[in-house]
Amino acid sequence: MTGNTSLTVPRRPRSITELLGTELSLPEARSMIERARRISRLPPGTRREVWHVGGIRCEWLIPDQADSSWVLVYLHGGGFVLGRTALHVGLAATLGHLCAARVLLIDYRLAPEHPFPAALDDVTLVYRTLLAAGWGAHRITIAGDSAGGNLTLATLLRLRDAGSPLPAAAACLSPVVDLADSAERSRRGRDRWLRPEVVTLFHEAYVKGQDPRHPLISPVYGDLRGLPPLVIHAGGEELLRDDAERLATAARAAGVPVELAIYPGMWHVWQLSLERPEAQESLRTIAQFLRQHVWAAV
Numbered sequence: 001m002t003g004n005t006s007l008t009v010p011r012r013p014r015s016i017t018e019l020l021g022t023e024l025s026l027p028e029a030r031s032m033i034e035r036a037r038r039i040s041r042l043p044p045g046t047r048r049e050v051w052h053v054g055g056i057r058c059e060w061l062i063p064d065q066a067d068s069s070w071v072l073v074y075l076h077g078g079g080f081v082l083g084r085t086a087l088h089v090g091l092a093a094t095l096g097h098l099c100a101a102r103v104l105l106i107d108y109r110l111a112p113e114h115p116f117p118a119a120l121d122d123v124t125l126v127y128r129t130l131l132a133a134g135w136g137a138h139r140i141t142i143a144g145d146s147a148g149g150n151l152t153l154a155t156l157l158r159l160r161d162a163g164s165p166l167p168a169a170a171a172c173l174s175p176v177v178d179l180a181d182s183a184e185r186s187r188r189g190r191d192r193w194l195r196p197e198v199v200t201l202f203h204e205a206y207v208k209g210q211d212p213r214h215p216l217i218s219p220v221y222g223d224l225r226g227l228p229p230l231v232i233h234a235g236g237e238e239l240l241r242d243d244a245e246r247l248a249t250a251a252r253a254a255g256v257p258v259e260l261a262i263y264p265g266m267w268h269v270w271q272l273s274l275e276r277p278e279a280q281e282s283l284r285t286i287a288q289f290l291r292q293h294v295w296a297a298v
Contacts, residue, residue, distance in 0.1 A: 053125060058107065073126070074105050076092075080150075115210075143286070168294045168296075173286075177247045180212035234261075
Protein backbone atom coordinates (compact mmCIF):
# COMPACT_ATOMS: atom_id res chain seq x y z
CA MET A 1 0.00 0.00 0.00
CA THR A 2 1.34 3.40 -0.91
CA GLY A 3 0.33 6.97 -0.18
CA ASN A 4 -0.65 8.78 2.98
CA THR A 5 -3.61 7.10 4.71
CA SER A 6 -3.67 9.27 7.84
CA LEU A 7 -6.81 11.15 8.76
CA THR A 8 -6.82 14.92 8.99
CA VAL A 9 -8.55 16.23 12.11
CA PRO A 10 -10.39 19.51 11.38
CA ARG A 11 -8.90 22.43 13.28
CA ARG A 12 -11.23 24.24 15.64
CA PRO A 13 -12.02 27.77 14.39
CA ARG A 14 -10.16 30.42 16.36
CA SER A 15 -12.84 33.10 16.23
CA ILE A 16 -16.50 33.72 15.47
CA THR A 17 -15.55 35.50 12.25
CA GLU A 18 -13.52 32.49 11.09
CA LEU A 19 -16.38 30.19 12.01
CA LEU A 20 -18.80 32.20 9.89
CA GLY A 21 -16.42 32.10 6.94
CA THR A 22 -13.76 34.31 5.44
CA GLU A 23 -16.25 36.16 3.26
CA LEU A 24 -18.78 36.85 6.01
CA SER A 25 -17.85 38.85 9.08
CA LEU A 26 -19.95 38.99 12.22
CA PRO A 27 -21.29 42.50 11.41
CA GLU A 28 -22.20 41.31 7.90
CA ALA A 29 -24.04 38.30 9.29
CA ARG A 30 -25.99 40.56 11.62
CA SER A 31 -26.80 42.90 8.75
CA MET A 32 -28.22 40.02 6.72
CA ILE A 33 -30.37 38.99 9.67
CA GLU A 34 -31.63 42.55 10.10
CA ARG A 35 -32.63 42.82 6.44
CA ALA A 36 -34.45 39.49 6.59
CA ARG A 37 -36.25 40.55 9.76
CA ARG A 38 -37.71 43.58 8.04
CA ILE A 39 -39.42 41.43 5.44
CA SER A 40 -40.43 38.57 7.74
CA ARG A 41 -43.93 37.23 7.30
CA LEU A 42 -46.33 37.33 10.20
CA PRO A 43 -49.57 35.43 10.75
CA PRO A 44 -52.57 37.31 9.31
CA GLY A 45 -54.04 39.82 11.72
CA THR A 46 -50.75 40.77 13.40
CA ARG A 47 -49.50 44.32 13.75
CA ARG A 48 -46.02 45.44 14.79
CA GLU A 49 -45.07 48.37 16.98
CA VAL A 50 -41.59 49.47 18.00
CA TRP A 51 -41.06 50.33 21.66
CA HIS A 52 -37.82 51.75 23.08
CA VAL A 53 -36.89 51.17 26.71
CA GLY A 54 -33.87 53.33 27.43
CA GLY A 55 -31.50 52.40 24.64
CA ILE A 56 -33.05 48.97 24.13
CA ARG A 57 -35.10 48.40 21.01
CA CYS A 58 -38.16 46.20 21.53
CA GLU A 59 -40.97 45.23 19.21
CA TRP A 60 -44.58 44.40 19.95
CA LEU A 61 -46.29 41.69 17.90
CA ILE A 62 -49.99 42.13 18.54
CA PRO A 63 -52.63 39.69 17.25
CA ASP A 64 -56.01 41.22 16.48
CA GLN A 65 -57.64 39.01 19.12
CA ALA A 66 -54.98 39.64 21.77
CA ASP A 67 -55.96 40.19 25.38
CA SER A 68 -54.30 43.54 25.99
CA SER A 69 -53.76 42.74 29.67
CA TRP A 70 -51.50 39.76 28.99
CA VAL A 71 -47.88 40.06 27.80
CA LEU A 72 -45.64 37.27 26.54
CA VAL A 73 -41.99 38.38 26.64
CA TYR A 74 -40.03 36.41 24.03
CA LEU A 75 -36.23 36.12 24.06
CA HIS A 76 -34.65 34.94 20.82
CA GLY A 77 -31.75 32.54 20.47
CA GLY A 78 -28.58 33.04 18.47
CA GLY A 79 -25.85 31.96 20.86
CA PHE A 80 -25.82 35.36 22.62
CA VAL A 81 -24.02 36.60 19.49
CA LEU A 82 -26.54 36.84 16.64
CA GLY A 83 -29.74 38.88 16.65
CA ARG A 84 -33.22 37.54 16.11
CA THR A 85 -34.02 36.26 12.65
CA ALA A 86 -37.20 36.32 10.59
CA LEU A 87 -37.76 32.77 11.83
CA HIS A 88 -37.70 33.93 15.45
CA VAL A 89 -40.21 36.66 14.64
CA GLY A 90 -42.52 34.14 12.98
CA LEU A 91 -42.23 31.71 15.88
CA ALA A 92 -42.95 34.39 18.48
CA ALA A 93 -45.89 35.79 16.50
CA THR A 94 -47.38 32.31 16.09
CA LEU A 95 -47.03 31.67 19.81
CA GLY A 96 -48.74 35.00 20.45
CA HIS A 97 -51.70 33.99 18.29
CA LEU A 98 -51.98 30.65 20.05
CA CYS A 99 -51.90 32.41 23.43
CA ALA A 100 -54.09 35.33 22.26
CA ALA A 101 -51.48 37.54 23.93
CA ARG A 102 -49.35 40.54 23.06
CA VAL A 103 -45.75 39.47 22.41
CA LEU A 104 -42.78 41.64 23.27
CA LEU A 105 -39.50 40.84 21.51
CA ILE A 106 -36.39 42.35 23.11
CA ASP A 107 -33.32 43.23 21.06
CA TYR A 108 -30.91 42.67 23.93
CA ARG A 109 -27.24 43.53 23.48
CA LEU A 110 -25.02 40.90 21.90
CA ALA A 111 -21.61 39.40 22.61
CA PRO A 112 -18.71 39.59 22.04
CA GLU A 113 -19.05 43.40 22.17
CA HIS A 114 -21.39 43.10 25.15
CA PRO A 115 -20.65 39.96 27.20
CA PHE A 116 -22.46 38.83 30.35
CA PRO A 117 -24.33 40.46 32.03
CA ALA A 118 -25.34 42.96 29.33
CA ALA A 119 -28.13 40.87 27.77
CA LEU A 120 -29.47 39.94 31.20
CA ASP A 121 -29.39 43.59 32.29
CA ASP A 122 -31.44 44.54 29.22
CA VAL A 123 -34.09 41.87 29.75
CA THR A 124 -34.41 42.69 33.44
CA LEU A 125 -34.80 46.39 32.71
CA VAL A 126 -37.53 45.79 30.14
CA TYR A 127 -39.41 43.47 32.51
CA ARG A 128 -39.32 46.03 35.31
CA THR A 129 -40.46 48.70 32.86
CA LEU A 130 -43.48 46.55 32.02
CA LEU A 131 -44.32 46.38 35.72
CA ALA A 132 -43.93 50.14 36.07
CA ALA A 133 -46.18 50.65 33.03
CA GLY A 134 -49.01 48.82 34.76
CA TRP A 135 -48.80 45.18 33.67
CA GLY A 136 -49.13 42.91 36.67
CA ALA A 137 -46.54 40.17 37.03
CA HIS A 138 -49.34 37.59 37.17
CA ARG A 139 -50.30 38.69 33.63
CA ILE A 140 -46.77 38.34 32.23
CA THR A 141 -45.16 35.18 30.90
CA ILE A 142 -41.65 34.78 29.52
CA ALA A 143 -40.30 32.37 26.92
CA GLY A 144 -37.10 31.90 24.98
CA ASP A 145 -35.25 29.51 22.72
CA SER A 146 -31.64 28.33 23.08
CA ALA A 147 -29.67 31.31 24.47
CA GLY A 148 -33.06 32.96 25.01
CA GLY A 149 -34.01 30.02 27.21
CA ASN A 150 -30.88 30.67 29.26
CA LEU A 151 -31.82 34.34 29.62
CA THR A 152 -35.36 33.35 30.58
CA LEU A 153 -34.07 31.39 33.56
CA ALA A 154 -31.36 33.88 34.50
CA THR A 155 -33.94 36.67 34.50
CA LEU A 156 -36.20 34.68 36.83
CA LEU A 157 -33.30 34.01 39.21
CA ARG A 158 -32.23 37.65 39.27
CA LEU A 159 -35.80 38.88 39.83
CA ARG A 160 -36.40 36.38 42.61
CA ASP A 161 -33.17 37.29 44.39
CA ALA A 162 -34.09 40.99 44.15
CA GLY A 163 -37.53 40.37 45.62
CA SER A 164 -39.30 41.44 42.42
CA PRO A 165 -42.64 39.85 41.49
CA LEU A 166 -42.19 36.94 39.11
CA PRO A 167 -44.09 36.13 35.91
CA ALA A 168 -46.96 33.66 36.00
CA ALA A 169 -45.04 31.01 34.04
CA ALA A 170 -42.08 30.49 31.71
CA ALA A 171 -41.21 28.38 28.68
CA CYS A 172 -37.79 27.19 27.52
CA LEU A 173 -37.33 25.85 23.98
CA SER A 174 -34.09 23.88 23.59
CA PRO A 175 -32.47 25.92 26.37
CA VAL A 176 -28.73 26.04 26.98
CA VAL A 177 -28.31 26.04 30.75
CA ASP A 178 -24.70 24.90 31.26
CA LEU A 179 -22.05 27.03 29.60
CA ALA A 180 -19.31 25.16 31.46
CA ASP A 181 -20.10 21.92 29.63
CA SER A 182 -18.56 22.62 26.22
CA ALA A 183 -15.87 19.91 26.27
CA GLU A 184 -18.27 17.19 27.39
CA ARG A 185 -20.97 18.34 24.96
CA SER A 186 -18.56 18.06 22.03
CA ARG A 187 -18.45 14.29 22.54
CA ARG A 188 -22.21 13.83 22.24
CA GLY A 189 -22.42 14.00 18.48
CA ARG A 190 -24.13 16.60 16.31
CA ASP A 191 -27.70 17.50 15.65
CA ARG A 192 -28.97 18.83 12.34
CA TRP A 193 -28.30 22.51 13.03
CA LEU A 194 -26.02 22.88 16.03
CA ARG A 195 -22.30 22.01 16.00
CA PRO A 196 -20.25 21.67 19.19
CA GLU A 197 -17.59 24.12 17.96
CA VAL A 198 -20.28 26.72 17.31
CA VAL A 199 -21.62 26.33 20.83
CA THR A 200 -18.15 26.60 22.34
CA LEU A 201 -17.21 29.79 20.49
CA PHE A 202 -20.51 31.50 21.20
CA HIS A 203 -20.34 30.63 24.88
CA GLU A 204 -16.77 31.90 25.17
CA ALA A 205 -17.84 35.19 23.59
CA TYR A 206 -20.62 35.59 26.16
CA VAL A 207 -18.73 34.41 29.26
CA LYS A 208 -15.51 36.24 28.30
CA GLY A 209 -13.30 34.89 31.07
CA GLN A 210 -15.89 34.89 33.84
CA ASP A 211 -16.90 31.83 35.84
CA PRO A 212 -19.10 29.76 33.50
CA ARG A 213 -20.70 28.10 36.55
CA HIS A 214 -22.07 31.39 37.83
CA PRO A 215 -25.82 30.71 38.31
CA LEU A 216 -26.78 33.67 36.11
CA ILE A 217 -24.56 32.32 33.32
CA SER A 218 -25.36 28.62 33.79
CA PRO A 219 -28.72 28.48 35.61
CA VAL A 220 -28.55 24.71 36.14
CA TYR A 221 -25.98 25.42 38.89
CA GLY A 222 -28.30 27.86 40.66
CA ASP A 223 -30.87 27.49 43.41
CA LEU A 224 -34.13 27.21 41.48
CA ARG A 225 -36.46 27.36 44.47
CA GLY A 226 -39.38 29.73 44.16
CA LEU A 227 -39.39 29.98 40.35
CA PRO A 228 -42.74 29.97 38.54
CA PRO A 229 -44.00 26.89 36.64
CA LEU A 230 -41.78 25.88 33.71
CA VAL A 231 -42.47 24.09 30.45
CA ILE A 232 -39.35 22.76 28.70
CA HIS A 233 -39.23 21.31 25.18
CA ALA A 234 -36.18 19.79 23.49
CA GLY A 235 -35.46 17.58 20.50
CA GLY A 236 -34.52 13.96 20.92
CA GLU A 237 -31.59 14.31 18.51
CA GLU A 238 -30.29 17.70 19.57
CA LEU A 239 -27.01 18.62 21.20
CA LEU A 240 -28.73 20.35 24.12
CA ARG A 241 -31.11 17.56 25.09
CA ASP A 242 -29.09 16.91 28.26
CA ASP A 243 -29.41 20.59 29.22
CA ALA A 244 -33.19 20.36 29.07
CA GLU A 245 -33.31 17.13 31.06
CA ARG A 246 -30.88 18.37 33.71
CA LEU A 247 -32.86 21.60 34.05
CA ALA A 248 -36.10 19.69 34.56
CA THR A 249 -34.49 17.44 37.17
CA ALA A 250 -33.00 20.39 39.08
CA ALA A 251 -36.24 22.38 38.96
CA ARG A 252 -38.33 19.47 40.23
CA ALA A 253 -35.84 18.88 43.05
CA ALA A 254 -36.32 22.54 44.00
CA GLY A 255 -40.11 22.16 44.10
CA VAL A 256 -40.82 23.98 40.83
CA PRO A 257 -43.76 22.65 38.77
CA VAL A 258 -42.24 21.39 35.49
CA GLU A 259 -43.51 19.90 32.25
CA LEU A 260 -40.73 18.39 30.11
CA ALA A 261 -41.30 17.11 26.58
CA ILE A 262 -38.61 15.50 24.40
CA TYR A 263 -39.66 15.27 20.75
CA PRO A 264 -38.14 12.18 19.07
CA GLY A 265 -36.11 12.86 15.95
CA MET A 266 -36.20 16.64 16.37
CA TRP A 267 -33.21 18.96 16.34
CA HIS A 268 -32.27 22.22 18.04
CA VAL A 269 -35.23 24.66 18.10
CA TRP A 270 -37.12 22.74 15.45
CA GLN A 271 -40.09 24.99 16.26
CA LEU A 272 -38.55 27.56 13.91
CA SER A 273 -39.73 25.28 11.07
CA LEU A 274 -43.34 26.33 11.54
CA GLU A 275 -44.59 24.15 8.70
CA ARG A 276 -43.68 20.95 10.55
CA PRO A 277 -46.46 19.19 12.52
CA GLU A 278 -44.01 18.68 15.40
CA ALA A 279 -43.41 22.44 15.58
CA GLN A 280 -47.12 23.18 15.58
CA GLU A 281 -47.74 20.58 18.28
CA SER A 282 -44.95 21.94 20.47
CA LEU A 283 -46.14 25.54 20.21
CA ARG A 284 -49.77 24.57 20.90
CA THR A 285 -48.67 22.68 24.01
CA ILE A 286 -46.53 25.58 25.23
CA ALA A 287 -49.36 28.07 24.62
CA GLN A 288 -51.78 25.89 26.54
CA PHE A 289 -49.37 25.69 29.48
CA LEU A 290 -48.84 29.45 29.58
CA ARG A 291 -52.56 30.22 29.24
CA GLN A 292 -53.37 27.80 32.03
CA HIS A 293 -51.04 29.49 34.49
CA VAL A 294 -51.95 33.04 33.51
CA TRP A 295 -55.63 32.39 34.06
CA ALA A 296 -54.98 30.43 37.26
CA ALA A 297 -53.29 33.53 38.66
CA VAL A 298 -56.26 35.84 38.01
